[in-house]
Amino acid sequence: MTIGRRALLTGGAAAGLGAAAAAGAALSRRSDGPVVPVAATTTGTGTDTGTRTIAFHGPRQAGVTDEPQAHGAFVAFTLAKDVDRAALGRMLRLLTDDASRLTRGEPALADTEADLAVLPAGLTVTFGFGPGLYRAAGLPSPVTDLPSFTIDRLQDRWSGGDLLLQICADDALTVTHAQRMMIKDARPFGSVRWVQRGFRRSPGVQAAEFTQRNVLGQLDGTANPKDAARDTAVWNADHSTQLVVRRIRAEIETWDLLSVGDKENSVGRRMTSGAPFTGVAEHDEPDFTAVDEGGLPVMPDFAHVTRAHVTDPQLKILRRPYNYDEAPDSSGRPDSGLVFASYQADTARQFLPIQRRLAEKDLLNEWTTPIGSAVFAVPPGCSEGGWIGEHLLS
Amino acid sequence: MTIGRRALLTGGAAAGLGAAAAAGAALSRRSDGPVVPVAATTTGTGTDTGTRTIAFHGPRQAGVTDEPQAHGAFVAFTLAKDVDRAALGRMLRLLTDDASRLTRGEPALADTEADLAVLPAGLTVTFGFGPGLYRAAGLPSPVTDLPSFTIDRLQDRWSGGDLLLQICADDALTVTHAQRMMIKDARPFGSVRWVQRGFRRSPGVQAAEFTQRNVLGQLDGTANPKDAARDTAVWNADHSTQLVVRRIRAEIETWDLLSVGDKENSVGRRMTSGAPFTGVAEHDEPDFTAVDEGGLPVMPDFAHVTRAHVTDPQLKILRRPYNYDEAPDSSGRPDSGLVFASYQADTARQFLPIQRRLAEKDLLNEWTTPIGSAVFAVPPGCSEGGWIGEHLLS
Numbered sequence: 001m002t003i004g005r006r007a008l009l010t011g012g013a014a015a016g017l018g019a020a021a022a023a024g025a026a027l028s029r030r031s032d033g034p035v036v037p038v039a040a041t042t043t044g045t046g047t048d049t050g051t052r053t054i055a056f057h058g059p060r061q062a063g064v065t066d067e068p069q070a071h072g073a074f075v076a077f078t079l080a081k082d083v084d085r086a087a088l089g090r091m092l093r094l095l096t097d098d099a100s101r102l103t104r105g106e107p108a109l110a111d112t113e114a115d116l117a118v119l120p121a122g123l124t125v126t127f128g129f130g131p132g133l134y135r136a137a138g139l140p141s142p143v144t145d146l147p148s149f150t151i152d153r154l155q156d157r158w159s160g161g162d163l164l165l166q167i168c169a170d171d172a173l174t175v176t177h178a179q180r181m182m183i184k185d186a187r188p189f190g191s192v193r194w195v196q197r198g199f200r201r202s203p204g205v206q207a208a209e210f211t212q213r214n215v216l217g218q219l220d221g222t223a224n225p226k227d228a229a230r231d232t233a234v235w236n237a238d239h240s241t242q243l244v245v246r247r248i249r250a251e252i253e254t255w256d257l258l259s260v261g262d263k264e265n266s267v268g269r270r271m272t273s274g275a276p277f278t279g280v281a282e283h284d285e286p287d288f289t290a291v292d293e294g295g296l297p298v299m300p301d302f303a304h305v306t307r308a309h310v311t312d313p314q315l316k317i318l319r320r321p322y323n324y325d326e327a328p329d330s331s332g333r334p335d336s337g338l339v340f341a342s343y344q345a346d347t348a349r350q351f352l353p354i355q356r357r358l359a360e361k362d363l364l365n366e367w368t369t370p371i372g373s374a375v376f377a378v379p380p381g382c383s384e385g386g387w388i389g390e391h392l393l394s
Numbered sequence: 395m396t397i398g399r400r401a402l403l404t405g406g407a408a409a410g411l412g413a414a415a416a417a418g419a420a421l422s423r424r425s426d427g428p429v430v431p432v433a434a435t436t437t438g439t440g441t442d443t444g445t446r447t448i449a450f451h452g453p454r455q456a457g458v459t460d461e462p463q464a465h466g467a468f469v470a471f472t473l474a475k476d477v478d479r480a481a482l483g484r485m486l487r488l489l490t491d492d493a494s495r496l497t498r499g500e501p502a503l504a505d506t507e508a509d510l511a512v513l514p515a516g517l518t519v520t521f522g523f524g525p526g527l528y529r530a531a532g533l534p535s536p537v538t539d540l541p542s543f544t545i546d547r548l549q550d551r552w553s554g555g556d557l558l559l560q561i562c563a564d565d566a567l568t569v570t571h572a573q574r575m576m577i578k579d580a581r582p583f584g585s586v587r588w589v590q591r592g593f594r595r596s597p598g599v600q601a602a603e604f605t606q607r608n609v610l611g612q613l614d615g616t617a618n619p620k621d622a623a624r625d626t627a628v629w630n631a632d633h634s635t636q637l638v639v640r641r642i643r644a645e646i647e648t649w650d651l652l653s654v655g656d657k658e659n660s661v662g663r664r665m666t667s668g669a670p671f672t673g674v675a676e677h678d679e680p681d682f683t684a685v686d687e688g689g690l691p692v693m694p695d696f697a698h699v700t701r702a703h704v705t706d707p708q709l710k711i712l713r714r715p716y717n718y719d720e721a722p723d724s725s726g727r728p729d730s731g732l733v734f735a736s737y738q739a740d741t742a743r744q745f746l747p748i749q750r751r752l753a754e755k756d757l758l759n760e761w762t763t764p765i766g767s768a769v770f771a772v773p774p775g776c777s778e779g780g781w782i783g784e785h786l787l788s
Contacts, residue, residue, distance in 0.1 A: 201513075
């Protein structure tokens with residue numbers, strides 16, 4: 001199987017791709033452009049949610065500023081020692097080709113379960129390059145691992161990675177199939193370092209314009225920049241961005257010992273409404289100058305919102321997190337938390353100062369523990385016939 | 395925390411339940427009766443899919459003949475040694491009370507994340523009693539573990555259990571929250587033996603009337619009985635039923651070496667359409683008497699459909715399975731398959747003969763391996779103020 005597959009990659013498939021490129025593909029849509037339905041499936045089971053596609057091709061990669069889908073898989077690979085620049089090019093051509101097929105609702109090139117490909121459900125596949133990929137290519141890396149923070153309890157099994165694929169769709173079976181096809185493509189070039197699956201609200205369960213809750217019950221993502229401010233925070237001029245993935249365990253057992261008031265104090269927002277202490281509605285701007293009758297700040301200095309707050313749009317980050325919930329232990333203690341994912345143009349300039357302030361003093365640290373960490377450069381998108389990373393590696 | 399909680403169970407909570415029962419609750423709806431929307435959430439984020447409720451109370455438990463929701467958790471407990479009939483009653487009163495609250499979209503009695511309870515998304519909580527629960531109660535058990543089959547590679551960590559909670563909803567966060575609340579209730583009485591989470595298509599991805607595919611790409615559940623035939627197969631006269639849960643690993647790596655034709659031969663149906671070899675559409679009845687030009691049966695004797703086929707409606711089973719997909723190993727081999735769940739009035743009479751025929755000769759056995767097995771009696775439902783198991787234990 002592996003041999004046949006390998007022959008396919010280096011033989012016919014590569015030739016096919018070359019031919020397509022030579023033929024000159026048409027200009028493609030922006031990744032966050034309009035949504036295009038594909039044809040109903042052969043078994044007639046498609047609906048708008050199932051057949052929805054998000055364009056893969058475009059100057060920017062999809063899966064970044066698109067509304068987060070209900071299910072996400074973050075798949076990190078360690079490159080094999082012998083993978084050089086030429087091998088990286090072969091791997092990325094293959095992965096790009098299959099990602100573009102699957103996101104259109106078409107089977108992968110060597111798809112063994114073609115019938116599972118026909119309901120893309122808003123599938124996106126987003127590529128991230130870790131420092132090790134640049135090393136393998138003999139190029140300087142635009143990203144480095146984060147420094148360690150005193151709050152960290154990082155585990156190797158959730159950290160690092162040379163290549164990341166963020167696979168998201170509104171359907172878990174679609175993610176499962178795409179993940180399997182993409183892993184089969186990458187296998188000859190490395191090993192799976194870690195996989196983190198997560199979920200958000202199912203399609204239609206909650207109106208898209210409302211912030212979703214995390215496993216601690218908090219509205220999560222209120223401060224995310226929107227529209228033009230979002231684009232300013234996320235995209236570099238060359239259409240690249242950067243991704244931080246951190247696995248943050250929720251210490252739910254001790255969190256649950258708190259009163260609602262104490263939970264709210266740790267964040268600086270009301271649990272139910274998400275309103276800051278100085279406001280009445282979720283999206284009211286917190287007023288950090290307000291003081292109570294005793295002269296103390298209404299927004300506590302140690303609260304998460306106070307510590308994480310950023311005023312300058314160019315210094316904000318775009319959170320795109322997923323919840324995780326693995327099996328509890330035999331005593332019933334949950335293994336639950338957040339696959340925190342944030343996109344920003346420059347991790348050192350935007351993410352790091354926030355993380356430093358949080359690590360230094362954030363009451364919420366008591367109930368959240370970072371157990372995994374990885375940073376990836378997210379290269380520009382590509383047009384039809386091109387491939388992700390082409391500008392770097394060809 | 396545990397002590398406070400325990401006091402709550404044996405004190406105020408039990409008294410409250412008693413009072414409600416004494417007041418005489420109104421007659422409740424059948425579990426598969428009409429769907430009732432609850433009020434929009436305090437943050438105004440509800441939609442029809444999010445606020446949909448399935449009535450918990452009724453002569454039959456919910457989560458059996460209802461259309462399977464998108465996400466399911468099967469949670470099995472081992473009872474503590476000192477749990478007797480009286481303790482079982484306390485545990486089941488508490489679990490019943492919280493299940494009825496959560497399925498209405500209301501917080502559990504001691505809910506620590508009340509805001510996560512407001513979008514039930516069609517939540518059902520179904521109770522199953524294993525042989526060990528009857529032993530603890532000093533009662534004869536209507537179910538026994540399945541005999542071992544030569545195809546089995548059962549693991550303790552996926553097998554057995556004294557109490558099962560099947561928690562299903564169209565939203566994964568809803569399942570996560572309900573699972574945590576129910577486990578907190580059961581904790582004083584035992585330990586978590588295993589948890590199996592699974593998924594089906596997200597709401598709206600595929601029209602409800604169509605059969606869904608499993609991770610092997612097969613349409614799974616075509617032969618399920620419907621309407622009156624379904625009720626005949628599932629329910630006993632006293633409104634009880636029985637549940638078999640088997641974890642079936644998909645040997646996807648070797649499955650993927652097969653041609654589509656060979657895959658179809660192992661099942662006796664076309665992969666894409668699901669039609670039997672003797673028909674053109676998925677729901678055409680297979681004709682096991684048909685022979686080809688060479689005089690051989692068109693439906694192969696060793697095919698899954700041939701082996702699993704049941705004509706008598708009283709001997710059919712109702713499959714209600716979920717897909718699982720855990721993280722692959724470092725070489726990329728998937729850990730994926732089916733949390734097979736079937737409901738039938740009498741496991742020995744209905745399930746066992748099918749399973750025996752499949753174990754004896756079913757080509758599909760080559761690519762599926764049972765690694766877990768458990769059987770539960772599913773007692774009748776209850777009306778408001780009552781509790782699941784009351785007829786047995788009070």
